[in-house]
Amino acid sequence: MVSTLWSNAVALAQQPPSPVQPIQPPSGPSELGSYLPIVILFVLAAAFAIFSVLLGPMVGPQRKNRAKTEAYECGIEPSPQPVIGGGRVPVAYYLTAMLFILFDIEMVFLYPFAVSADALGLFGLVEIFLFIATVGFAYAYVWRRGGLDWN
Template identity: 80%
Template sequence: MVGDVLAQGSGSDLSSYLPLVFLLALGALFAGVSATLGALVGPKRYNKAKYEAYECGIEPSPQPVVGGGRVPVAYYLTAMLFILFDIEMVFLYPFAVSADALGVFGVVEIVLFIATVGFAYAYVWRRGGLDWN
């Protein structure tokens, strides 16, 4: 009985995955060959300029540039926090679409999600991550 089931379905089921396995193996082979050839064949002329900081083709200087210069790290932290909270809020859209079908369970889950995001927001605010000083 078990032999009949295996003989009927196993060959056709596994053969449908053969193109996917072949594509994954081909991709892994290409990545491995490319990384190896890049390390072996690539130029190895190291100089001081390659280890310097690169800022859009402008020579880095220790003095601040008038009318420009480096952007404070707080700007990037605020931008990353905005992206983080924005992506978290995107998860509310599927709930808004299927709120009727989810019922009370969905409401409880969304309240827990909003509370978690609210705690994270309060933590960042309390730690000074949103200050522009």
């Protein structure tokens, strides 16, 4: 057995090396051709967006009034005189925006659970109940502290 392996190794070592063949590109469809539907979709989306933006003012009603031409200041009446330094914006606007973002992001974490609820089993069910309880406690805390009052 050893002598057979040895003789095969010697025979392979004595053979001249085979010439190196250059790598040939595949003869099938090019790889860029598979992106053609995506490129067409982007072109159609861009054409529709440009068409909608240009056609809207031409087709839409032209009823202008004083309220439409003034700047919108989040429900606050704009003053006729500019305020030096920009004026103060109530903190309630920022608090409401941050609470919306916070609870919105927390609710986004529920989507993966909804997709893989069967695979997670009882462990996933317990974890999602704990997550919802935590979000519920945070919501109750913010509500009791007056963070959701709009006045």
